[in-house]
Amino acid sequence: MAKVLLEDIKRRFNNVTAIEEISFEIPDGEFWVLVGPSGCGKSTILRTIAGLETATSGNLFIGDRLVNNIPARARDVAMVFQNYALYPHMTVAENIAFGLKMRKINPKIIQERVVNVARSLSLDHLLDRKPKQLSGGQQQRVALGRAIAREPQVFLLDEPLSNLDAQLRDDTRAELKQLHQQLGITTIYVTHDQVEAMTLADKIVVLSGGRIQQIGEPQAIYARP
Numbered sequence: 001m002a003k004v005l006l007e008d009i010k011r012r013f014n015n016v017t018a019i020e021e022i023s024f025e026i027p028d029g030e031f032w033v034l035v036g037p038s039g040c041g042k043s044t045i046l047r048t049i050a051g052l053e054t055a056t057s058g059n060l061f062i063g064d065r066l067v068n069n070i071p072a073r074a075r076d077v078a079m080v081f082q083n084y085a086l087y088p089h090m091t092v093a094e095n096i097a098f099g100l101k102m103r104k105i106n107p108k109i110i111q112e113r114v115v116n117v118a119r120s121l122s123l124d125h126l127l128d129r130k131p132k133q134l135s136g137g138q139q140q141r142v143a144l145g146r147a148i149a150r151e152p153q154v155f156l157l158d159e160p161l162s163n164l165d166a167q168l169r170d171d172t173r174a175e176l177k178q179l180h181q182q183l184g185i186t187t188i189y190v191t192h193d194q195v196e197a198m199t200l201a202d203k204i205v206v207l208s209g210g211r212i213q214q215i216g217e218p219q220a221i222y223a224r225p
């Protein structure tokens with residue numbers, strides 16, 4: 001795990017300023033949630049941290065390393081999207097192991113990590129199945145497993161539960177919280193859902209029109225007058 005520091009990050013697309021004056025520092029191991037209306041810049045912030053977008057200006061640090069010019073693959077960041085894109089021809093075990101194989105990690109270690117991740121996410125009994133033999137919730141757990149198996153320093157989640165039905169969303173949210181308590185990976189999580197923000201966040205960042213409106217603990221953000 002590592003701290004994540006954004007210093008005056010701005011991203012423009014041609015004439016559109018997607019985000020500007022974005023500055024915050026997430027301490028090691030904390031779970032921060034980005035909220036705000038559609039188009040306010042949540043995904044752009046996440047993608048910039050992941051290295052899938054390049055900031056137009058500003059500095060981005062992961063740990064003590066300035067990563068502005070470091071490619072996504074070298075950032076030690078894992079991201080999970082709303083539409084869990086599993087490899088359909090691979091089993092659950094192969095999906096979880098995929099990122100590790102790409103990194104040429106020792107097969108024994110890969111095997112251990114797959115078993116541990118599967119246990120953490122209650123996927124033990126599903127390791128030999130293909131994605132199409134799984135429920136939506138199970139598929140999203142595999143996507144989470146594939147991301148955490150790499151043991152990233154930073155974990156980025158872009159509305160990971162929004163395709164699940166209500167019951168599964170509750171269960172998976174609880175599992176995510178437990179997983180974070182167990183692993184302590186610095187996490188940044190985008191959602192529209194106030195319950196998710198309230199239950200998961202150490203701090204909530206409220207965005208509007210590409211700028212930060214407020215940063216605070218859940219009770220402060222959602223306090224009733």
Ligand code: ADP
Pocket residue numbers: 013016017018019036037038039040041042043044045
């Ligand atoms: P959110 O995730 O909060 O819905 P986004 O970060 O996706 O918001 O988008 C922020 C703003 O940047 C929006 O106005 C969006 O239209 C614009 N934007 C995002 N990506 C691009 C892109 N690739 N090209 C042009 N405009 C973009």
Ligand code: ADP
Pocket residue numbers: 069070071072073074
């Ligand atoms: P990508 O295919 O993701 O664009 P590159 O081809 O630029 O990545 O880099 C290939 C690999 O080289 C990366 O996965 C990373 O391990 C390493 N690498 C590239 N640039 C850097 C850097 N500035 N610092 C550390 N490692 C780097």
